[in-house]
Amino acid sequence: MTKGNINKRVIALFALFGVFLAGFFAILFNVQMVDRETYSASSAVSQYSVSVEAPRGDILDRNGNAMVYNEQIRTLTFNYLTFPSDDEAINRLINSLILHLDKKNEKWIDELPLVFDENGKIAYKEDSDAAIAWLKGKNMCAVNYYATAEDCLNVLIEKYALEIYGTVAARNIASVRYNMDKMYFSASAPYTFAENISVTTIAYVKENSIAFPGVDASSTAERKYAGDGTAASHILGVTGAISAEEYALQKENTAAALSQEGLSETEISEIKNKSYALNDKIGKNGIESAMESYLRGTKGTKTLSVNAAKQVLESYSVLPEAGNTVFLTIDSSLQEIADKSLKNQIMAVTKEEALASGLTPAGAVVVQDVNTGAVLATSSYPNFSLSTYFEDYQALSENEGKPLWNRAVQSTYSPGSTMKPVIAIAALEEGIITASSKIYCEGQYEYIDQVFACFNKTAHGGINVEKALQHSCNIFFFELARQLGIEKMNTYSSLFGLGQKTGIEIAESAGILAGIQYRDSLGLGWKAGETLLAAIGQSDNSFTPLQLNNYCATIANGGTRYVPYLIEKIVSADYRSGIFEHTPEIAVETNISKSTLDTVKKGMYLVANEGSCAPYLGKLKYKVACKTGTAEKTLIVNDKVVEGTDGFLIAFGPYEDPEIAITVVIENAGSGSSTAQVAADIFRYYYSTIDTAQFVQQENTVIW
Numbered sequence: 197m198t199k200g201n202i203n204k205r206v207i208a209l210f211a212l213f214g215v216f217l218a219g220f221f222a223i224l225f226n227v228q229m230v231d232r233e234t235y236s237a238s239s240a241v242s243q244y245s246v247s248v249e250a251p252r253g254d255i256l257d258r259n260g261n262a263m264v265y266n267e268q269i270r271t272l273t274f275n276y277l278t279f280p281s282d283d284e285a286i287n288r289l290i291n292s293l294i295l296h297l298d299k300k301n302e303k304w305i306d307e308l309p310l311v312f313d314e315n316g317k318i319a320y321k322e323d324s325d326a327a328i329a330w331l332k333g334k335n336m337c338a339v340n341y342y343a344t345a346e347d348c349l350n351v352l353i354e355k356y357a358l359e360i361y362g363t364v365a366a367r368n369i370a371s372v373r374y375n376m377d378k379m380y381f382s383a384s385a386p387y388t389f390a391e392n393i394s395v396t397t398i399a400y401v402k403e404n405s406i407a408f409p410g411v412d413a414s415s416t417a418e419r420k421y422a423g424d425g426t427a428a429s430h431i432l433g434v435t436g437a438i439s440a441e442e443y444a445l446q447k448e449n450t451a452a453a454l455s456q457e458g459l460s461e462t463e464i465s466e467i468k469n470k471s472y473a474l475n476d477k478i479g480k481n482g483i484e485s486a487m488e489s490y491l492r493g494t495k496g497t498k499t500l501s502v503n504a505a506k507q508v509l510e511s512y513s514v515l516p517e518a519g520n521t522v523f524l525t526i527d528s529s530l531q532e533i534a535d536k537s538l539k540n541q542i543m544a545v546t547k548e549e550a551l552a553s554g555l556t557p558a559g560a561v562v563v564q565d566v567n568t569g570a571v572l573a574t575s576s577y578p579n580f581s582l583s584t585y586f587e588d589y590q591a592l593s594e595n596e597g598k599p600l601w602n603r604a605v606q607s608t609y610s611p612g613s614t615m616k617p618v619i620a621i622a623a624l625e626e627g628i629i630t631a632s633s634k635i636y637c638e639g640q641y642e643y644i645d646q647v648f649a650c651f652n653k654t655a656h657g658g659i660n661v662e663k664a665l666q667h668s669c670n671i672f673f674f675e676l677a678r679q680l681g682i683e684k685m686n687t688y689s690s691l692f693g694l695g696q697k698t699g700i701e702i703a704e705s706a707g708i709l710a711g712i713q714y715r716d717s718l719g720l721g722w723k724a725g726e727t728l729l730a731a732i733g734q735s736d737n738s739f740t741p742l743q744l745n746n747y748c749a750t751i752a753n754g755g756t757r758y759v760p761y762l763i764e765k766i767v768s769a770d771y772r773s774g775i776f777e778h779t780p781e782i783a784v785e786t787n788i789s790k791s792t793l794d795t796v797k798k799g800m801y802l803v804a805n806e807g808s809c810a811p812y813l814g815k816l817k818y819k820v821a822c823k824t825g826t827a828e829k830t831l832i833v834n835d836k837v838v839e840g841t842d843g844f845l846i847a848f849g850p851y852e853d854p855e856i857a858i859t860v861v862i863e864n865a866g867s868g869s870s871t872a873q874v875a876a877d878i879f880r881y882y883y884s885t886i887d888t889a890q891f892v893q894q895e896n897t898v899i900w
Contacts, residue, residue: 247385251519252435253492254522257524257526258525259528263432264422264582267417267418270414273411273414279410280410283356286373294368297393304372306371310349317346326439332348356370389411426581428526431483431526433483436586450471465514485702490775491519520766523764529881531574541873542558546862559862560574561858561878563878569758572856603741605742612827614748615689616731624791625788626680635675637655639653639656649670661795666799673731677727682726683712694737696709741859744859745760749848759783800821816880819849820875828840829841841867845874847860850883
């Protein structure tokens with residue numbers, strides 16, 4: 197081929213390419229300039245980004261049994277993009293939905309703090325101060341603080357053009373629209389009208405989609421609970437709608453997180469997707485609150501677009517990530533035993549006269565691993581069901597037994613004679629007595645100008661510390677108190693964690709350690725006789741059952757006080773990665789001598805096997821040790837002075853190689869030994885698991 201022919205072909209190719217480019221630019225010009233409106237009409241008219249809620253993480257017991265989990269439920273939501281925009285159509289749609297759901301006995305979300313009273317008059321809903329304030333505020337009704345409920349309803353009727361409806365219908369429609377405004381219903385914030393909807397209602401809405409534009413049937417995750425929802429209900433806690441105060445706090449936290457320097461786009465996106473909206477739910481108490489940052493998932497992002505044909509198209513730009521799975525230290529089977537035994541024993545020992553005087557049956561149990569501080573079970577009675585918490589809340593909050601109160605970690609009690617082991621430890625360590633020292637008990641003790649009696653007014657004669665613990669001899673401990681003094685007593689009591697928070701993950705009370713410091717804080721003086729009373733768990737001493745149990749565990753394990761804990765580990769939702777694993781944390785090494793602890797433990801052994809608790813604890817397969825206590829109290833019930841006696845027990849076992857500690861408190865029980873049956877039931881179950889484990893180990897042993 198000649199050079200001329202090659203040049204002709206190259207020129208031809210360039211000419212052809214030029215024609216192609218000219219045609220392309222002509223088409224592009226035609227699309228962008230000439231037929232711009234035609235093409236725009238067939239593409240997306242509008243486009244919005246919507247957050248997609250992520251499933252909350254599960255809460256499991258130490259063995260992987262689900263205690264709190266998610267279950268998909270059907271919901272009806274309002275989609276802003278295709279929802280009516282004029283008042284008449286909006287009101288008609290909402291009214292039709294309400295009428296249908298009411299007919300089917302299904303609930304729609306009704307949070308307007310206006311209700312009809314027994315006379316059919318509109319009134320403010322009780323215990324709704326925050327909601328009423330928002331209703332009256334400038335963003336809603338903009339009325340004076342003294343405006344009546346009727347004034348507010350009239351404003352809403354005018355605001356939402358509800359004049360053609362009757363009072364009941366107008367109030368109900370206004371409730372939905374009020375909540376839509378409160379939740380800032382928009383393209384990026386769909387509104388949930390109803391949850392837990394039946395399949396028939398979903399079908400009805402879909403079949404009548406023309407009458408319900410913008411009403412979508414979808415699904416969301418709802419918290420469910422093992423069994424009847426009562427197991428560890430005080431520990432697990434609940435989730436609920438985020439309050440204005442919680443929202444403001446979370447908004448500040450998000451702003452602070454975003455203000456950090458050097459954040460990547462991915463990190464910024466993750467922080468935003470972890471933020472809260474006004475219609476979000478949040479952990480309110482218990483583990484749900486304490487582990488909120490772990491349990492809460494990361495929201496996804498969905499892009500919604502509407503084309504000219506009013507079709508809504510959606511696609512995910514960021515997929516939601518489920519929250520992490522939290523493993524508790526709780527053994528759900530042991531928890532069931534503790535719950536059942538505590539309830540049964542409370543019912544059995546609460547005296548009729550106590551009930552007649554207005555005192556309520558109540559109590560608590562705590563079980564811990566003495567070598568780690570892990571809480572294996574904790575029960576508070578009366579309790580409640582997490583499954584019906586919100587439906588029952590009003591009745592629960594008004595119940596005189598205070599079932600919502602976690603007695604195991606929030607109630608404080610005068611511990612009675614369960615205080616005596618630490619006083620014995622103080623006296624032995626300070627050299628005031630030895631294991632063989634005897635103090636003579638005549639049944640009463642004179643100190644300055646006061647006379648104090650022994651327990652049950654018994655004269656024990658010459659008695660050493662082990663026998664003094666066995667028989668709970670007050671005289672013995674009065675003498676120890678006199679020689680120790682309150683400051684030295686409190687040094688040792690503090691060492692064992694009494695009268696101070698333990699550091700557990702959930703809300704707890706600090707309690708009170710009786711002494712000069714506490715009395716000074718009240719502007720009161722300390723009387724010498726108070727020191728004697730403090731030594732036997734009276735005066736101002738007031739501790740939580742958890743504090744008492746941790747103190748008992750410290751004696752049992754040889755003097756190491758651990759920080760009690762409920763969270764064993766946290767893993768990702770798919771179980772592929774570990775997020776957190778608890779390492780036992782030592783709060784204090786008491787450095788109490790082994791001989792001192794052995795002496796005190798021997799005294800506690802005698803209580804369980806030869807003393808008042810022998811009928812309950814002395815027959816167990818493995819030996820245990822314990823100390824009982826009783827504390828008298830005076831209360832005002834229904835404007836009357838009422839006296840009661842609380843019973844206590846701290847225990848550990850097996851005696852030779854302690855593994856668990858148990859504390860039982862029964863209010864108005866009459867005696868400490870009446871609590872021993874609960875401890876016996878728990879020990880019996882726990883020992884059965886030891887035997888089973890040993891049996892399995894033997895079965896799988898390789899024989900060479």
